[in-house]
Structures are given as C-alpha cells and as structure tokens.
Amino acid sequence: MENVGQSIRKIDGMAIAMGKPVYTEDLAMPNALVVKILRSPHAFAKITSIDISNAESLEGVECILTFKDVPNARFTLAGQSYPEPSPYDRLILDQIVRYVGDEVAIIAAVDEKTALLAMKRIKVKYEVMEPVLDFEQAIGHPSVVHPEEDLSCNFEIGLQKENNITSSSHEEVGDVDEEFKRCAVVVEDVYYPQAQAHTMMETYRAFTYLDHAGRLIAVSSTQVPFHIKRQLARALQIPASKIRVIKPRIGGGFGGKQTGAGDVFAGLVTLKTGKPAMIIYDRKETFSATTSRHAMRLKVKLGADQEGFIRAIDMQVLSDTGAYGEHAPTVLGCVGHYTLPLYNKTRAVRFDGKAVYTNKMPAGAFRGYGATQGTFALESTVNMLAEQLKMDPTEIRLKNISKVGETFLTGQGVMLGSSTLDRCIAKGKELIGWEEKFPRREVGYNKVRAVGMAITMQGSGIANIGTASAEIRLNDDGNFTLLTGATDMGTGCDTILSQMAAEILEVPMEKIIVHAGDTDTSPYDPGSYASSTTYVAGGAVVKASEELKHKILAQSAAILGVAPQDVEFDGLAVRTISGDQEISFAKLAELTILGTGKLQLVGYATQGCEVSPPPYIAGFAEVEVDQETGKVDLIDYVAVIDCGTVINPNLARIQAEGGIAQGIGMALYEQVRYDEIGKMATNSFMQYKIPSRKDVGKVRIAFEESYEPTGPFGAKSIGEVVANTPPPAISHAIYNAVGVRENHLPITPEKVFLGMQKL
Amino acid sequence: MQIELTINDKVVKWEVANDEFLADTLRSHGFLSVKKACDTSCCGLCTVWMDGKSMLSCSVLSLRAHSKKITTIEGLPKEAEEFAQILSAEGAEQCGFCSPGFIMSVLAMKNELVNPTEEEIIHYLTGNLCRCTGYMGQLRAIKIYLGVA
Ligand code: FES
Ligand code: FES
Numbered sequence: 001m002e003n004v005g006q007s008i009r010k011i012d013g014m015a016i017a018m019g020k021p022v023y024t025e026d027l028a029m030p031n032a033l034v035v036k037i038l039r040s041p042h043a044f045a046k047i048t049s050i051d052i053s054n055a056e057s058l059e060g061v062e063c064i065l066t067f068k069d070v071p072n073a074r075f076t077l078a079g080q081s082y083p084e085p086s087p088y089d090r091l092i093l094d095q096i097v098r099y100v101g102d103e104v105a106i107i108a109a110v111d112e113k114t115a116l117l118a119m120k121r122i123k124v125k126y127e128v129m130e131p132v133l134d135f136e137q138a139i140g141h142p143s144v145v146h147p148e149e150d151l152s153c154n155f156e157i158g159l160q161k162e163n164n165i166t167s168s169s170h171e172e173v174g175d176v177d178e179e180f181k182r183c184a185v186v187v188e189d190v191y192y193p194q195a196q197a198h199t200m201m202e203t204y205r206a207f208t209y210l211d212h213a214g215r216l217i218a219v220s221s222t223q224v225p226f227h228i229k230r231q232l233a234r235a236l237q238i239p240a241s242k243i244r245v246i247k248p249r250i251g252g253g254f255g256g257k258q259t260g261a262g263d264v265f266a267g268l269v270t271l272k273t274g275k276p277a278m279i280i281y282d283r284k285e286t287f288s289a290t291t292s293r294h295a296m297r298l299k300v301k302l303g304a305d306q307e308g309f310i311r312a313i314d315m316q317v318l319s320d321t322g323a324y325g326e327h328a329p330t331v332l333g334c335v336g337h338y339t340l341p342l343y344n345k346t347r348a349v350r351f352d353g354k355a356v357y358t359n360k361m362p363a364g365a366f367r368g369y370g371a372t373q374g375t376f377a378l379e380s381t382v383n384m385l386a387e388q389l390k391m392d393p394t395e396i397r398l399k400n401i402s403k404v405g406e407t408f409l410t411g412q413g414v415m416l417g418s419s420t421l422d423r424c425i426a427k428g429k430e431l432i433g434w435e436e437k438f439p440r441r442e443v444g445y446n447k448v449r450a451v452g453m454a455i456t457m458q459g460s461g462i463a464n465i466g467t468a469s470a471e472i473r474l475n476d477d478g479n480f481t482l483l484t485g486a487t488d489m490g491t492g493c494d495t496i497l498s499q500m501a502a503e504i505l506e507v508p509m510e511k512i513i514v515h516a517g518d519t520d521t522s523p524y525d526p527g528s529y530a531s532s533t534t535y536v537a538g539g540a541v542v543k544a545s546e547e548l549k550h551k552i553l554a555q556s557a558a559i560l561g562v563a564p565q566d567v568e569f570d571g572l573a574v575r576t577i578s579g580d581q582e583i584s585f586a587k588l589a590e591l592t593i594l595g596t597g598k599l600q601l602v603g604y605a606t607q608g609c610e611v612s613p614p615p616y617i618a619g620f621a622e623v624e625v626d627q628e629t630g631k632v633d634l635i636d637y638v639a640v641i642d643c644g645t646v647i648n649p650n651l652a653r654i655q656a657e658g659g660i661a662q663g664i665g666m667a668l669y670e671q672v673r674y675d676e677i678g679k680m681a682t683n684s685f686m687q688y689k690i691p692s693r694k695d696v697g698k699v700r701i702a703f704e705e706s707y708e709p710t711g712p713f714g715a716k717s718i719g720e721v722v723a724n725t726p727p728p729a730i731s732h733a734i735y736n737a738v739g740v741r742e743n744h745l746p747i748t749p750e751k752v753f754l755g756m757q758k759l
Numbered sequence: 760m761q762i763e764l765t766i767n768d769k770v771v772k773w774e775v776a777n778d779e780f781l782a783d784t785l786r787s788h789g790f791l792s793v794k795k796a797c798d799t800s801c802c803g804l805c806t807v808w809m810d811g812k813s814m815l816s817c818s819v820l821s822l823r824a825h826s827k828k829i830t831t832i833e834g835l836p837k838e839a840e841e842f843a844q845i846l847s848a849e850g851a852e853q854c855g856f857c858s859p860g861f862i863m864s865v866l867a868m869k870n871e872l873v874n875p876t877e878e879e880i881i882h883y884l885t886g887n888l889c890r891c892t893g894y895m896g897q898l899r900a901i902k903i904y905l906g907v908a
Contacts, residue, residue: 013847016855017862018839019792019832026791199890201796201804201856251794251856252891283797490854490891650850654896658853661893685801685888692885693894 003499007650010495022249028207032278036115038105040097043131043359043678055121060114065106067093071237077260078326079224083154087325098323100679101289108269131359135320138164138356145357157329166355167329173409174348179312183303187384191377192744195672196293202251203286204261209276221250223257224527247517253489255365258529287683291364295320298377309345317353322362328355334370339378343400344408368723379454379728418706424618424640431638432620439736452732458721459612460535467608469523470540474601478586485525486537492651493533504545506569531717538712540607548603615643615716619725625737630753634697644708644716656701659722667730762825767834775821782816792832792859803887806860813867832859851896857889
C-alpha cells in the first residue's frame, strides 16, 4: 500500500513544530475580554452573601456574574454522546460550592490585571459545612455532597445522592463463591491507584464571540467539539443552532479535554456583553479546578485450579468521582469491561462497583478510562497467583488469555475477531531478556535488578453508541476535500484519515484537503476519545471514499460511453481497461461540477460498530532498586502491541511511547494530593512531578500486527491501551527485586524503603 | 518603561510594564511561537535565546531584555526548520506545543556541546518537558540531527 502502513509525516507537523500561530490563544481577537474565575477556598460551603459592588465599579471591568446570573438548568461537562450517562449535577455557578476551586464568580475585564484586581474586591460570605474528603467514608457520611432536588440522570445509573453514591454497577455470571471453593489456589488483594493529573502542556482555554448572524462561536481547545456545542446549549439555555464550536490545533488532551472547562464561562460573558471573551486556565487552575483520573480502591480475588487455569474472578471497586459526576458511571464500568475479557477460562465472574461523590476536584476521563486502574489491580493479582502456583507469569497468561474466535463469560457471546497477544508476550519476553533476567539478580553496590510484566486490553470505539460520519468530495479543480468531525489533538488523525482516503482513491495525499473539527461544517463525530478515531472515524472515511470511488467510476464510464466495469483508476484519472480512453479527475470535475453534468460527486458515510475490538499490549519492565534507600530506577521498558494493522508506524510508536511515559509517571512519580481541609497540595509542577527525560529510562516499542476484520484496513485502536501496563509491570518488577508489594500508587522510594523494613 | 532590544536581528523599542515578563511581551508583539505551560519555571516551553544563550522567557522581566539580543524560533527559520523536519519525520512533534521551546534548546545545545553523549543530551534538555511523546522520539531526532549513532 502506498499510504496506509507508511510513516507519513503529519500534515500539520511543520507548522506546530515551528511555532506557527495555530492554537486557540494565537487565534483569539486581541480585544477579547479577559475572563477570570473567583474560586471557593472551602471544600464544602454555602454562599450566604456575595457583594460585587466594589469590583463592578472598577474601570475596565465589563461584567461580574454570580450564581444569581446563570440559567437554572443542571448539566454535565462530560463530553459524551447524547443522552449522556453522566448525571446533570452542576450549574454554571451554584450557591453551594463543593470543592476548593469550585467556581464562585466570573469576572470579565479589559485586561488581566483589572480582572484580578476586581476579583480581590469581591466579598463573599460562606456558611462552611463539613466536607467529605475520604472517599472510603463517603457512603453514609453525614454530609451530602449533592442534596439538590433538581439533579437528574438520563439513565438509571444507580445514583443514591443521599448516600453520596453517584453510580453503581453490578455484573455477575456463574456462582463466584461456589467456584472459589472449588479452586486449588485463591489469592486476593486490595489496590489503590491514585488520582493522576493530565498535565497536557496547553492548559484549558477557549475564546468566544458573536458572529455576523449573532451566533455564539467558541474556539476551544477541546477533544469534543460537538459535545461542547450541546453542553453550551444546555448550560446557557440557548438553541444549539445558535452555537458553533471550532477546534484549532490543540496542545494535548489525554482525555482531560473530553470534559468541558472554561467554555461555559467565556460563552456566558459573550452572551451577556456581546463582546469577544477569552478564558485561559493557568497551570494552578488546570491542576486544581478541572479533572483528574479517578482514584480508586479495588479488591480483586482470583481462583485457579491445579493446572493454573483461572476459574473465578471477583472485582469490587470504589471510585472517587469528586464533587461532580463527570464520567463516573462509564469509567467505573470500563474497569471491568476492559480487564475481565482478558482471561476466558473462567467459570464465574463478578464485578461490583460504586462511584462516590466527595468534596474534591472532580475526576473525569483520562487515557485508559478505568482500564488503567483495573489493569493495575487485576494484573498485579495475576502475578501473585502465578507466584502461588509456581508458574512463570508469562506462562499463566499464555494459558488463560482469550484467543481469536473465542468468547468470554461477560461478553454476551461476542467473538474475538483478532488478537496476537500470545505473540506480543513471546516477543516481549525475548526483547527484555526474560529468560535470563526473571526474577532478579544482584548487580553489586547493594543494588538489585529485576523484571516484571503485565498485559492489557482496551476497546476501539464504543460498541453500539459511538458513530462517526465522514464526507469526501471531488472538487471543481480535481482535488478532494475530506470533511470529518474527528478531533486531531496532535495524535495525527487528520493525517491518518487522509492516508486512508488517499489509499482508497489511489491519489497522492497532497490531493486531499482535510477539514475537521468544526461543528458548522464537519459531519457529526463524537470527538477523539474512547480510542475511536482510527477505528470508527477511519471506518467512516473508508466507506465514504469507497462510495466516491464508485461514483467517479460510474460517472467516468458514462462520459466515456463504456460500462462501469470497463473502467479503472489510473493515477489522477480514470481509464478504460482496454487503455484506449481516459478522463482525468480535473476533466471529470469540470464536466460534472462546472458544466452540463450538474452533479458534484460526493461520498458520504456514517460508521458505527456493534463491536469494540480490543487492542492488546504485553508490557515488560526492568528496574534497578537500591536496597539501602528504596530508590527505583527504570532501566528498560518493552511494550509489544497488537493494534491490528498499523496505519502510520511512526505516529503509532509516538502514541505508545508517550502513553507509556504517562504510565511510568503513574507507577512511580505522580499523585494528586490534598491537605486536611481538602485543598489541593499539588497544584504546580514543583509539587506534582511528571516524568522528565531522565525518568523514563529506555522505552522500546514493537508491533505484532493482527488483522481486525471489522476495522479500516484491519486496524484497531492505540491511543489509550498504551497507558495501562506500566503500573502493574513496574510494581511486579519492584516486588521481584526487593519483595515489597506496594499497592498504593505511586511507588515512591519512601514506600519501598518502609516496605523493606517490614519484611 | 521603554526598552530597546534586538529581536531576531531587528532593533525595536517597546513599552513594557515594570512587572511584565518577557514571554508575555514577546507574545503581545506577535512572537506567538513562545508558549507558556507553567507558572513555576518548570516546563521549558517558553525557551528563547538571550545573547545567544537559551533562557526561560517566562522568568525574566522584560526590562532585563533592554539592550539584549533576543532570538525566537521565528528568527532562526533555516536552522530550526532543518531540525523540525527531522523531528516531524520521527512523528515526535505530537501536539507540538512544546516543540518551539524544545527546538530552541536543541539548537543552543548544538552550539554549546561538542559531540555530546546520550547522557549529556538528556541532561542538557531535562528542563524541556513534554507530556505527549515520552521523549524517545525526540532523542532519536536529535541523534539523527547531530549525526551520532
Ligand atoms: S512557562 Fe514554564 S518554564 Fe517558562
Ligand atoms: S508534543 Fe505535546 S507536549 Fe511535547
């Protein structure tokens, strides 16, 4: 193939690398009002009075808005397909504030200095209430985070607000308790994956203005333009037809930008003043007033028979969704959905989970979306089980993993269409040198090196929910325009989607103009999340391109006066198979669009899938642990990936390397922490450490391609699955090195040191 | 206050406030390659050169740029593009937000270090954070650029 499977550079690569003005802030009008937010200093409080008179009178202040000025319709910031499963539990501004950082007032002024000065002059009185800070104490806590009557849900999600339960999930096949009794070996443990911050380099931002028709235009650094449009319509109580959302280049998202942030505030200011408005969250706000990964407690129990077949799995999850329920039910569900299908020799499986409200920053979508937490817990337990059974950890996986053509207990009969996970494991073993290195060896100076491993899966799109549309047309000049709603956030989907179109239409990529991420012109796409883009949007692009190809062939044949089966594509033309006649695309365009043909040729398709085929990874870590200090150095990380056909190897590899670095951060360094009154203690890069280039060791990626029959060119997803293996694999390696099994992430030197003392 | 400085080989006179930082001044004059990603001098995205040495423009008062030579990536189109081509051939400009600052550091490193080892490269560039790429692709690009294996 000329395009698919090639490491083609990104079409926007040079512009972004050279710092061209293509991001939200670069595009904002210079006269835009600066929007700032006054935030709550209390974790849980009721505003009893708010005096803005001294602030309002300041020269240059355009407007100050409080809870009295906002529409009274609760909504969710979760960027999800309508009807959203997340509860409608927030107002733009509310009289009750539910975490330190919750919004109290919106200030718009001519410049930042004035806005900040005005903020200082706002006088607020609070009735402070007892906050719910420990998520393990949330159920039955005397304080109720969301007592309001008008909170609503689109679905029955198991919400019990009086108990602070946001959502509940239960799934059970077979008799788990009976099955455990029959097992030769049963192991169980409890895990605490932490809240993790996305820390995309471009913080949250949006700028809004009214266009010539009085419509609200939001240029937003978002992964979900269509969902932002719907959110704005609901929150601001204006018709969706009056809103347009445009996504320019964006500086990273990782799921964070699947949740709305400042759009509603800037939008409200523009509606109230009629003026352009710009909101930029600073790093502190991005850390402390947006979303993080859900912190969780997971209890996992596994039972296996004498031969090492895993027969029963029980997983109990408690998820901390913080002050608002963005993504609470779905992340919770994905903990099980993206881990339990790994192993299908089971006879009984049970999943039980609850997400709870607390008075902390909300959790939200983060690359991995529950699978990351679930993988840490399940895979760590599988490693324990292997040890109990005296089996090699790689062998127990090979014995138990689901294979092509097989089903799994909780999967309602869906057959696995593609997997090379067994080959991924074999290849990873070879690359890391498993045979020589497992489990540990002394390297002198009190240091010991050891290896560990884990496997993981994710989905590709959301089965029966995620749909994407694409349109491609032959332009008047013989070039093509591809319209898609897919949201390139640096991941390169504008490029890979045009690679796919170019492959089908047999034209060079330069002939294709991509226009994406604009709700006025793009066909609908939910956005870039749920590992959807390559698989779902890619599927739409393939279908649309095929449709256009057929139309071009048919139309050319008609013009050439032959039957459609007698023509074929040839470069930028269609020719008869006999070779005696041909018509160029440019000529065809001229005749169909400009001339008498009166028919612009367009391919259009909407793609939605009944399945969500899992990509797989086998991850292997080699660490060096200092037995004196507990310091852990990551020496080598190997990830072998089955993402189906690799559409663009370089871009896929960067996705993998970046996701693994985030997983390394989660395993060893990163943690969102709060102080005793619920104030975030990690609101800058000084307190919240993300891996620098010194901390990632050596990360090596290999692909073991499978062919997914339902995927475009056989492709599956890659964006999220890459984040999942480092926590369990690194934790396993540390255990193999020094015997410390640390289940509270991140595994810091202190924890390893203290753990060694206890041995 | 008025300062006079050379920006990308052009002498300019700018009005700046006493408490204004260079990164903001540069952006307000249209040098939009200069990005900011932290408030604590931690990320390196705002890296520009002052008198040929790389520095964090978010942490230097604009007043301090008086009579200095400031260089942004806009002022090094050829050199920067040569490396950017290699970087993007690796796919290692993912969201690209960190790239201009990173490239300014790489070009400064090339001027400063002769035949650097991998450790020296990593050490020199530690202050340039990237959340997207995991750094490996950037390192591959640098090695190609410097012609080291
Ligand atoms: S903006 Fe982060 S170091 Fe300058
Ligand atoms: S490429 Fe996105 S932060 Fe580096």
